[in-house]
Amino acid sequence: MAEIIDSGGGGGKGKHQKKRAKKHGARIDMTPMVDLGFLLLTFFVLTSQFSKPKTMEITMPVIPKDTSLQMKIEDQTALTLLLTDKQEKVYYYYGKFKPDASIIKQTNYSKDGIRKLLLERNKDVIDKVQALKEQLMKHQIADTTYKRKAMEARGDKEATFVIIKADDKAKYKNIIDIFDELSINNVDKKALVDMSPAEKKMLEFFK
């Protein structure tokens, strides 16, 4: 670095010597500023909200004015889940409900319960979506194509249709848990319906 050598003032010891500015910078007491800084820091840490709430979107079907327009569900693909006030049990049966013939089985909300059941039941769709996802990873298909094809696969005619029937005493948490399991297992076809008296009667056997 270039330095200007001050030859005038430094060498001579004359009477007109100027007062020199102190070399070291003036010290400022920073403590109050630091205090304030940390105060603000604490305030913002405490008031800020990190995890934004997540959301699940559900779309309910428009209630048809004419009952003949109601959707008919194929018997083979239907899976009905019955949720009650029992927090650890999910009851289910396949196909259409027949008071004498339907067998109601039970499972639970855990990984090995309902998730496994749906995984087996909806295997075709899950495999298809998985294959598409792999193609997407390898950049063989575009993002939009993936989305469209995945949606098609999930909406397939053969895909499982899950009907959720909840008791009035079931908890909101149960419904969310089931919705969550459905989305994990790529079940797109679902409906939230009321429980029929016949089904309620059947469930009483389990009590």
Next chain:
Amino acid sequence: MSKIKMPKSAPSLDMTPMVDLAFLLVTFFILTANFRQNEAVMVKTPSSHSEKILPQNTMLITVDTGGRVFFSLDGKEVRKNLLLTMGEKYKVSFTEAEVNRFLILPQFGVPMTQLPAYIRGNEKERAAMDRASMGIPMDSVNNQLGDWIAYGWNSKKRWEAENKIPKEDGCRVAIKGDAQTDYKIIKRVIQVFQDRDLNSFQLITDMETEQIQ
């Protein structure tokens, strides 16, 4: 042997890096701060694996464990219209000051008859009313929730149309229910929405900590 001499002056510490860091963090938090709304009720939402973030612009219906229903909607102009329409319908009049105070209320869950008192009240009185309130009535005889939703939605949509808000940023309907709420109540809220041709909802959940496989 000579003793070790202790330095006479207090050791001085260079605080500059610490201050730098502190202010850096302050700046970060100021910029990312998203203030927690002052909520009328505490609700513990159920958790899910969903990764979708709640859109900013929502009409929020909060349902607590006891099945009490609270309503909130953003937008000053929208709220003003909404309050005046509701006042007209339920024959409750509001003064200019009350309308202005209503605009900054975060969330409310009182029947129309108590609303003027709720608006006038200070923070403490409002909290007491929140605790005592039964929520917004939504039974079929006195379906105030339905009216709040219908008029709120209309008012919001009109405002969006006037301000040319793109459709994908438009208002959504969100339900924030407590995990332990009875399904019956949620079912009723959904039914109230469906009666007004609103068929798509956001169900607010927390992050689930358990990983999939």
